[in-house]
Amino acid sequence: MSFKDLTPNTVIEYIQSYTNIFPAEAKLTVYEIGAGDDDGDGFVNHVYRISDADGKSVILKQAKPYLKAFGAGVPLTTRRNQLESEIIKVRSAITPEYLPTMYHVDAANNLFVYEDCGRLKIMRFELIKGKTFPKFPKQMGDFLAKSNFYTSEIYLDQIVHKGLACKFMNPEMRVIMETILFLRESFIEAEIELPAGDPNHIIMGDLLWEKRELRVELLKLRGIFMKKSECLVHGDLHTSNIMIDENEMKIIDMEYPFMGPSSSDTGYLIGNLIYEYIAWFHHPEGTQTSRRAYRQEMIDYIRNLMTEYQKVYTVCWEQDAKPMYRDYPEYREALLRDYIKEVCGFAGCQMVSRVGGIVPLPDFDVLQNLASRNSARRLALLIADALVMKREEVESVDDIINLIETITTRYFEVMKALKNRS
C-alpha cells in the first residue's frame, strides 16, 4: 500500500476501506483538530476526529515528514508515529486506564487510529480557568511510578531492557528536547518567526542565561537527561498532553519516548504546575481567598503527586522487583533520593528554558496586564534558578515546596518594599 497523504476529504474513505471501526453504512463526518483555540494538538501532526451519526468518534493521527506548523522547511522523522503507537502499546500493558485505546496502526502510512478522548479536556486550559482535578495527583503519581518501574531493569530482564532502549532510541526526536530544555541556542527560535518579544522579558531571560554557574548546572542536568538510560519516559509530559475530567486522566502525544532518567517526566510536569501556582497570584478572576486556595491546590498537586509516586513505586518494588533488588530496600531509598533531587533540577530546567525564551507560554500569556505577566516571568525565573542550583540540598518534596514558597515570599516582599519607596 503506497503512502496516502490524507486530507480531510480522503480520511473517511481511508477509515471505511482499511478499518472495521465503523459499519460500512455509517455516515461519517471529519474535523481537523487544531482549528479551535483549545484543541491543543495539530501543531506537529495532522490529527482528525471522525464521528458517526450516533456520536461515536475516533482520532486519526498522521505524521508527515515535517512539522505541520512550519511546513516542509522543518523536516521531522515520520518514524515518530510508529514509535508513538508502539509506546502506547507498551504503556497500555502497564496502565491501560491512563492511555487511549489503540484501534488501528498503519506503519507504512505513518498513521494510527485511537480512542477519541474528546469527552475529556486539555488540562492546561482547565487550570488556566481555575478548574480543579482532585484525583489528578494520585492518578499521575500512579501512572509515573508504574510506567517507570515496569520499564526499568529493576523489573525487566537485562536483555529485554536493552532491546527496549534501542527500539526507543529515537535520536531525531530526542535532539529537540536535549536542545531546547538545556541550551540557550534553541533551533526553534532560529528557524521560525516569533513575535518580537517584550524587551523587559528578553532582559530578564538574558540576565539568567548569562549566569555561568547556572549554565554549568544545566549542562550537568542535560548530561543526566542524555546519558541515564533507566526507564521509558514520555519526554514531553506537560499539561497540554494530559486529557482530564474529575474522574478520568489520559496521557497523549507520545512521540518523544526514550530510555531516560525516571525523574525527567515528573520534573518537566512539575515545572508546568509551578507556572499555574505563579499565575494565580496575578489572575484577575475570583477573590484573594479563592486565588490563594487555588495556589495551595497547585502546591498540593506537586506534593501529593510525588508522595503518591514514592508510595506506588515502593509497592511495585516490594511486589515485583527482582530478588537481588528486593532484598535491598536501602537501594530503593537511594534511587528515590536521587529521583527527588533530579525532579527538582528538571523542573527548574523546564522553567529556565521556557520562561527564559520568548516562545509562547499559555499559562502566563493569558495574563492581560503586561506588568503582571512580567512579574510572573520574573518570579518563575527566580524559582527556576533556585530549583536548579539548590537541587543537591533537597531531600524531600517538602524541601522543594519550601524552596518555591520561600523564593515567592521574598520576591513579593522585595516588590512591596520597592513599591513603598517609590
Next chain:
Amino acid sequence: MSFKDLTPNTVIEYIQSYTNIFPAEAKLTVYEIGAGDDDGDGFVNHVYRISDADGKSVILKQAKPYLKAFGAGVPLTTRRNQLESEIIKVRSAITPEYLPTMYHVDAANNLFVYEDCGRLKIMRFELIKGKTFPKFPKQMGDFLAKSNFYTSEIYLDQIVHKGLACKFMNPEMRVIMETILFLRESFIEAEIELPAGDPNHIIMGDLLWEKRELRVELLKLRGIFMKKSECLVHGDLHTSNIMIDENEMKIIDMEYPFMGPSSSDTGYLIGNLIYEYIAWFHHPEGTQTSRRAYRQEMIDYIRNLMTEYQKVYTVCWEQDAKPMYRDYPEYREALLRDYIKEVCGFAGCQMVSRVGGIVPLPDFDVLQNLASRNSARRLALLIADALVMKREEVESVDDIINLIETITTRYFEVMKALKNRS
C-alpha cells in the same frame, strides 16, 4: 559462503582461498593459541596463529556459539566477533597505535584476521615476573582519554552517538560483566566446575559479601555501569588483554564493548594493578628493597595513568569539544571529578568480585606459600571495601593512593601486633 567451523587443518586453506595476506606459494604453518601457559587467550574463542617461512604471521580469531573452554553447554552469541572487528575499526580511527591492524573480516563465518602481536608479551604475566614498562602509564592514559573523549557526545553528533550506542548495545555480553562484577550470584561459578577452594579464602569472601552497606554500594555502582551511556568502553580491560613491551602497547579482546561510563575501564584496570602492588609484598624473588621499588612502580602506574588521562582529556576538550561544552571548562572539571570517584568505586568492585570469589587469579595464585596467598587476599578485600565505601570522599588520584597505602599500613601493623602476641 556457508559457515566454516575452522580446525587447525582447514585454517591454512581458508587463509589462502579467501584472503590475499600471503602469496599463493607461501608455505604456511598454524598454531592454536591456548596450548601454552602464558598464551592468555583461547579461553573464549578459537584463536590461530598462521605463519609463513619468513616469519610473517597473522592471527585468525573465530567465535563459535559457545564459550570454547566450557563447550556447547555454555552458549554465547557469535555476534561478539562481528562487534569486536567493528570496535577495532572505530578505535583504530582514534588511536591506531594501540590497536592491532585488521586485515580481513568475514562476518558470515564470525571470524577476522588481524596483526599478530606475538612480538609483544601479555602484561599480566610480565608484571608477575617483575618486569617494568615505563611507557605504560602514558600510553594507557592516552588511549583511555582519547577513546573516551572521541566516542562521547562531547565530541560526536548527538544522533551519531545514539547510533553507536545501539550498534554496540551488546546485551548478551554485557550481562556477563553486569553479573560477575557486582553481584555475588556469579553464573560462572554455578555452571562450571571450580577447584573446591581454600576454606580460609571462602570465609574471607563470605565476610565481605555479608556486609549489607557494601552490597548496596555495589548495586549503586552496578546502576552506573548499566545506565550511564557516556562513551564506548572496552568492558574487559585487564592486564591479560594488554600486549606490551618497553616501547609498544596493544589492546586486544574487544568483545564486551558498549556505551558505558568513562570511568569503568580505568577502574577495572586499576584493580588489576593493585593486585600486583599487593602481591609484591609476598613474592619471594628479589630483595626487600627491590620489592618495595616494584610496589612503588605499581603505585606510580596508577597515579601517572590517571594524571595522563586527565591531561590528555583536557587537551582533547580544548581542541575538539563542541563549542557549547568548550566554553565551560567547569563542566569538564565536574566530569573529571565524577570520573575519579567512579574509578575508585569500580576498582573496588573488580577486587570484591574477583578476590571475593574463588575463580583463579594468576596475580595471587602464583604465590606458592598459602599463608602469603591468603594474606594478599585479605589485604585485597580490605582495600576493595575501602575503595567502594569511601569513593564519594575521594577528590583526586592521590586520595585513592592514600586510601590504598593507609589500609595497607594498618593491615601490616595489625598482623605484626598479632604475631608479637602469639
